[in-house]
Amino acid sequence: MVSRYYPKTKKIHHYPVTACLVPICSLYGAAVTTVEGVGSIKTRIHPVQERLAKCHGTQCGFCSPGMVMSIYTLLRTHPEPTPEQITEALGGNLCRCTGYRPIVESGKTFCVESTVCQVKGSGRCCMEQDERPFVTRQEKMCTKLYDEDEFQPLDPSQEPIFPPELIRMAEDPNKRRLAFQGERTTWLTPVTLDDLLDLKTQFPKAPLVMGNTTVGPSMKFRDEFHPVFISPLWLPELHFVETTDEGVTIGAGYSLAQLSDALRFIVLEQPKMKTRTHRALLRHLRTLAGAQIRNMATLGGHVVSRPNYSDLNPILAAGNATINVISKEGERQIPLDGRFLERSPEANLKSEEIVLSVHIPYSTQWHFVWGLRLAQRHENAFAIVNAGMSVRFEDSTDRIKALQMFYGSVGPTVVSAGQACQRLIGRRWDDTALSDACRWVLDAVYVPPAAEGGLVEYRRTLIVSLLFKFYLKVRRGLNKMDPQKFPDIPENFTSVLEDFPIETPQGIQMFQCVDPKQPPQDPVGHPVMHQSAIKHATGEAVFVDDMPPIAQELFLAVVTSTRAHAKIVSIDASKALALPGVVDVITAEDVPGNNNHKGEVLYAQNEVICVGQIVCTVAADTYAHAREAAKKVKIAYEDIEPRIITIEQALEHNSFLFAEKKIEKGNVEQGFKYVDQIIEGEVHVEGQEHFYMETQTILAIPKEEDKEMVLHLGTQYPTHVQEFVAAALNVPRSRIACHMKRAGGAFGGKVTKPAVLGAVSAVAANKTGRPIRFVLERGDDMLITAGRHPLLARYKVGFMNNGVIKAADVEYYINGGCTPDESELVIEFVVLKSENAYNIPNFRCRGRPCKTNLPSNTAFRGFGFPQAAVVVEAYVSAVAAQCNLPPEEVKEINMYKTISKTAYKQTFNPEPLRRCWKECLEKSSFHARKLAAEEFNKKNYWKKRGLAVVPMKFTVGLPMTFYNQAAALVHIYLDGSVLVIHGGCEMGQGLYTKMIQVASRELNIPQSYIHLSETSTVTVPNTFFTAGSMGTDINGKAVQNACQILMARLQPVIRKNPKGSWEDWIAKAFQESISLSTTGYFKGYQTNMDWKKEEGDAFPYYVYGASCSEVEVDCLTGAHKIEGAFVQGMGFYTIEELKYSPEGVLYSRGPDDYKIPTVSEIPEEFYVTLVRSQNPIAIYSSKGLGEAGMFLGSSVLFAIYDAVTAARRERGLTKTFTLSSPATPELIRMTCVDQFTDMIPRDDPSTFTPWSIRVS
């Protein structure tokens, strides 16, 4: 939070910023508050921190300080915010763990409005039990996850005061120009307008750094360099609003947030008719970036930088805005028009000119202005296409006098469809004009087939679809002005004119209440706050990069391959080595042991096998030096054929990583003979990036003696790191110590990759003899570590006309990338889990991982299941469509019904599955909603609602017993405090918290006696990965075992003194020489799988679930409007899209081009019920749920398909269409075929190379 004092208004302004974009020099005179300044466990925690923690709004904790700052900053100006303000304030923050709902809920506790869930204004909680007949008395469910009575009140008078010396500085009448001189750059802050104009004349090329949201990213990502910066951000002349009869003039220094406030005021003050441009701007300002960027970016910076995706410039141009510029020569006005936006040299600012302000004229009665935009995500995403349009009519007619259309994100600049508009002058605003307009606009605004950014046909379709929306909007407007003269648009077209609102999410979790007879001290079964929650919220939880610098430490930067498959001809590091601070360049030659351990290459040797493979690393005294030097390493390559990027290419070249895995039951061929119908199809499921908030981070410290090496890193598998490092250094594993305290999210991405990266760092530490800090930047992390396997499935299904499926034959291929990683296990899971909830009597499934020249894909939450099961749901839905039956009916008919054997002959009882299914249908009022959706769809042509319910049978654990083993070490100290250590890794799932619950119950002592510090190979050796939803189950058993051993040892002491305290018993035990320390062990669940016989008891148990989602889609644009895994799954199935070039280059390397859900994407209403059920085999009836929820997110995908099917049916398209994931707005739009998709130009695929390709 930055706070500034404005001398003009004598007010203090607090606003949130994105720290990495704030130049330190720009903070002169400002007060900066970070999370450390808000509260601390050492002094006092702030209510915002307390409530975020207690409302379970933090899991891994990496995003939590940011969440705290966003809410805190809002409260500084709005101590009693509205829920909408909370949602808006959080719009610029990302969280990958929680699904946002608990974070929003913690913020909502500050709102005056009731925070109790209220169903659509009824004033009653949706879960009030008399309202819900399905909640029977025995099944008393709880919903209370925290106790509001515990919260400290918010007392704004306790906040730190703004430093008075900063007020004095700001009011000093003798302020002088500030100059900061750095190694390579100079920063100048003028204090008067004249001074600014002098500087601009003296340094015409120097950028004016205002919000730095364009200048900053260009320097970081495009290597722009500026020797001089001029920063006039706080000049009073750039901060004003002036209203005249003609319009409003707003100072160029106004931030976009201030611009919103000013426009909001104007819109309230002035008649609607005059403020059409202002309202259009306001609408776009709500979704432009997030709150932080809107508080930094300025109007002047936005207008001058003219980004091609600009959301404001097309509207400003359509509204005839003008720019007031000034230089030493004087002032002038330039029109903010097409020529300016298209960067015609004659329409440009001169180099010595600066923008003082922007004038936004009022609209008039017969003048309509509108802005339109479509993006992958509501907020914080650049538009895929946006537009600003205006039309002026001859008074009281619908005859066009002037027309303007400006499109963004369709070329290198905003594009004006000037000529097309010109041709329409004098025409009436009717369907024929619209039809001509569409054709001419498509000519004027041409998106070439290989255009950067791809989505070519979609963008072309949007160009005309947005125009059509504008056409409808204007017709509606004309009708409102004179209903007699101008007919209204069809009733069923009206809803499409309303944008989807950003709603404040609300939801509820229902879970089994704890038995009232359970002792109050026993925490099992209660919702317990994450053990580190408060530290997360205060920023005091230590992640690896928070560890203080170690003497002599070096930073590592990577040099990665730019070719997918090539011979390394030479590596020239001389220029890099000559740079200041550079200590060494490390290559394959420097690996003393195995550079290729079990097929995983550390440093590329002789050849590269994917873009992003590490070729060498540079070690330097600072990260900046290492990074600069890494850019100077020159590598010469010679391409090698073949280069295999996609699954289809791999199939052509027979390129596989492992042999096929298969399971079969019944007689498939025979099955197909006796069916009414057979369908065949293909399903593509693209990959997914983990996007854990903490990128891979390693601290490798070489020890002086005995070749010992200590590593600190966030990993799910410390033993694996130890193995790789020992192999790379050629030392026994006993010399390598891996410490893992916590990881800022992992989701499978930190199972195998940290081993390779750990070994890469260890080799550097070994060579240089100095500690190595290796923190991957987001772009490198996304490029190098890859993610979920893209999947291609081909199916053939035979069924009866009543929907009963008799036979299915399914082939799965996954894109494994260039090395084995865990692809074999993933394909085994895909095959074993491929029947999901359905009992198909004749069933065959085969799977094979393909070897390609992509970075090696790896474990990801669900481990193949989310991809595989979506295929099952796809063909079951296809069968339903073919039989003209509702999908839910066909699902139910084919679902397992009685105790049965799976396709690999394991016995299971589907009763809980059927209960989940039934409850889900009931609690979601599925059938009533479906009727309502059908009714809605009849009345709305361009918007459609869809519903889907999906069942889930999810396997927990692994088919090998030894993979399920776990160990723990428990020490009781003489003061009675207990230290618990085990082999599981804490990455946000609350594993440590749950282990405390276990120890607390077993030792019968309060949680406060128990401490968990870290996981390490030194304390508990030979552990398996924390994955597969097994962490709690198996480590819990090991901790339980250790505690039970200790309790057994204490029994004689307790028996002698049954009324004694825990401390008495411990003291006595010590005196009696009873050991107070032990290891605990769990051998693992007995599982097995015989792939030759295609059978086994592969999994210890199953978890079941069902989810129902309802969506609404905008058929004209493809826009649509869902805790933790579910939201991650929803992201996977709908908006997260990795883009690869045909040459195998990953384009999407950061939050700008890869969109995970934000707070505005989550379900408007989200109800979760944990169905009561027993699990005798797991500790305290535990159920491994970490991964399962991911697939339930697919109900959103199928709901989208349901909506799209409704649209297609109405348009006469009855043929089933191929389903793929993700169902992005592009896919939705292009599947809702209509006159607009038909009218766009199509290109012959053989005539161009597309910008990006699908790799599944």
Ligand SMILES: Cc1cc2nc3c(=O)[nH]c(=O)nc-3n(C[C@H](O)[C@H](O)[C@H](O)COP(=O)(O)OP(=O)(O)OC[C@H]3O[C@@H](n4cnc5c(N)ncnc54)[C@H](O)[C@@H]3O)c2cc1C
């Ligand atoms: C994460 C992120 C998300 C974003 N999302 C969106 C989005 O969804 N939609 C959208 O439209 N935009 C978006 N933007 C772009 C943003 O709107 C612009 O970067 C911003 O408006 C530029 O303003 P600034 O004050 O930061 O400019 P700066 O970076 O400070 O300056 C930009 C340029 O303008 C010049 N300049 C600045 N002020 C003046 C002046 N008064 N006179 C003359 N020249 C001047 C400077 O010399 C410089 O060349 C996003 C940016 C970021 C970083």
Ligand code: FES
């Ligand atoms: S708690 Fe938000 S990213 Fe992990």
